[in-house]
């Protein structure tokens with residue numbers, strides 16, 4: 001199988017260790033912490049960058065680096081993936097641990113959740129075993145206050161032996177103090193004395209048998225007590241990386257091997273096998289965390305999570321959970337469709353007014369007719385269409401979606417749907433990756449890293465394309481809008497919403513079906529263990545959401561679309577206007593594809609638009625329009641109504657619209673997504689499969705619909 | 716007092732159980748341990764998902780959903796209070 005722990009792990013590690021320092025004097029700061037504790041928020045507010053944040057565990061999967069300057073020094077900040085532990089049960093844990101061990105950060109800041117400190121302390125204690133230079137940042141202090149949870153930070157600092165800073169990263173509270181503390185620890189102005197975990201007597205004795213030799217070999221490069229424990233734990237992966245970074249093969253040392261054998265025998269005599277050893281290590285950590293937390297956390301209000309429970313009771317309720325979910329999705333789409341109509345039309349009008357001025361301007365410049373044609377009819381018009389069709393739905397959809405994400409609703413979706421994913425032999429977290437797919441399939445594919453079992457991860461990657469991303473979404477909306485919004489009024493947009501919603505539900509059903517098929521054929525195997533955290537709900541910051549989703553996401557996606565659409569517009573224009581044997585190249589190609597396309601209820605131009613749209617799905621409609629316009633007399637196109645007329649002139653019926661919607665949902669992933677899949681799976685085979693599966697599905701479904709409609713005499 | 720051990724997935728919603736035995740092996744075992752499910756940890760059964768599985772549990776201050784297969788590997792003693 002292509003996607004093994006090793007293969008992805010190795011490639012991510014390479015990514016990870018490429019820390020870009022400008023000078024030797026730069027100080028490296030690693031940010032570690034449990035998932036969803038606000039690491040990325042801390043990262044963003046320290047560096048001014050805009051890493052993705054959201055209320056669900058596991059968003060940060062790629063390594064992010066940023067810089068900030070404080071008091072004359074430059075700091076390089078590394079945002080590590082969120083993990084609960086460092087005992088390397090997953091790729092993320094391995095990355096985080098290896099970076100802390102071998103990336104040689106000057107300081108490691110552990111971000112913890114004040115509302116759930118005990119759980120977070122487990123990781124803090126583990127990191128303290130590896131390095132002395134640790135700072136604990138107790139984040140979400142505002143949430144804790146609201147819930148009546150008090151954390152005695154001073155006492156915590158004394159008990160742990162490391163500096164502790166309380167923050168509320170969202171409001172910026174405590175960040176200055178954090179910077180100051182980072183500086184003091186990095187420069188050795190504060191000496192930290194991390195408390196040692198007390199393991200039980202037998203473990204301590206075994207450790208003592210090997211630690212001196214480890215220390216003799218490795219010196220102060222790494223904490224020798226910790227290495228001794230890992231040796232007992234036979235942590236193979238760690239020693240491979242260690243060989244790599246220290247250029248030193250620990251296992252080759254005979255004296256050490258001898259000591260190790262002795263210690264292992266000692267453990268065995270005392271009936272401690274590997275399982276028992278691990279249990280004891282984990283139990284010591286957890287008990288220490290429990291003990292510390294009991295001394296520093298005071299919960300004033302025992303019912304602090306009453307609100308969360310009540311809300312969960314509604315949103316994941318037996319009877320209403322799934323209907324509410326569909327209704328929420330429906331409302332989001334309805335608002336998007338309804339809301340996008342007017343601004344879309346307005347933008348189109350504005351753009352085509354501007355076109356007139358541009359034309360005047362070019363004439364005034366005395367530009368040759370050909371230049372004018374290419375620039376205006378090729379590049380400008382394509383751009384205008386991409387922007388006016390895509391911008392409004394995105395500017396509405398993204399903020400709404402981010403709202404749900406920030407609230408913490410997405411993990412509940414996974415919870416509601418896991419049963420069905422299980423039936424398809426997939427993982428409930430796939431629901432999260434699918435949600436990300438609504439934004440962008442490439443992002444959805446990367447998000448699949450949160451699924452820690454290779455098989456289910458692969459399933460999620462291969463089927464992510466069944467959720468329509470933002471590049472395809474406007475196409476669906478436009479088609480539904482044009483062909484189903486016959487009568488004006490509220491019902492028409494309701495019909496359009498239902499059409500789009502059904503397409504999406506179909507996509508979800510296909511995801512289940514394909515997952516099921518794949519897992520009973522090429523991806524056989526039992527589902528791995530499943531744990532899903534449901535984080536507390538958090539009040540979304542409406543203002544920030546709007547700004548962030550418009551500027552970070554909408555403009556980013558739009559920018560990408562525009563960057564691709566402009567040159568594509570040029571090429572298409574050339575193809576549409578360059579004649580061979582009295583016919584344009586575009587027409588030649590379209591004619592060639594036509595017979596096949598017709599079987600699927602499409603026509604040659606449509607299929608061609610999909611093929612040329614490989615770089616980005618956003619440009620499918622503009623290409624189509626240009627293809628049609630090149631051979632039609634109508635040159636002005638300034639409303640959706642005229643667009644409908646253009647389509648009708650080319651023999652469209654509602655079946656054409658439906659088939660095109662279906663093919664929009666099911667066809668090859670865009671270029672970026674394919675490239676991402678290649679990178680994530682490290683395998684050409686899986687990339688190819690991710691191309692073939694949706695394409696074949698799309699062809700079959702369109703064929704069935706088109707032929708069915710024909711046989712039933714519906715058209 | 717009832718000392719009988721029952722698998723966590725059979726504990727009804729709203730009840731508390733104290734972990735007494737973990738029979739999972741390998742990766743699954745580690746993952747459950749990482750959640751803090753060591754002996755004597757008290758787990759509250761919060762709610763079942765709409766289809767009846769997975770189930771959400773309150774474990775050391777966090778809400779974690781486990782599938783029935785996983786929960787069945789944890790044996791608990793029901794706490795009556």
Ligand SMILES: Nc1nc2c(ncn2[C@@H]2O[C@H](COP(=O)(O)OP(=O)(O)OP(=O)(O)O)[C@@H](O)[C@H]2O)c(=O)[nH]1
Pocket residue numbers: 033034035036037038039040041042052053054055056057058059060061081082083139140141142143167168169170171406538
């Ligand atoms: N109220 C409040 N919310 C916060 C604070 N810090 C972060 N958040 C919110 O908590 C959620 C999680 O924050 P992220 O920064 O995405 O968390 P992360 O630790 O990077 O998460 P992973 O990527 O899963 O590891 C987001 O919705 C943030 O807006 C805070 O100090 N106060």
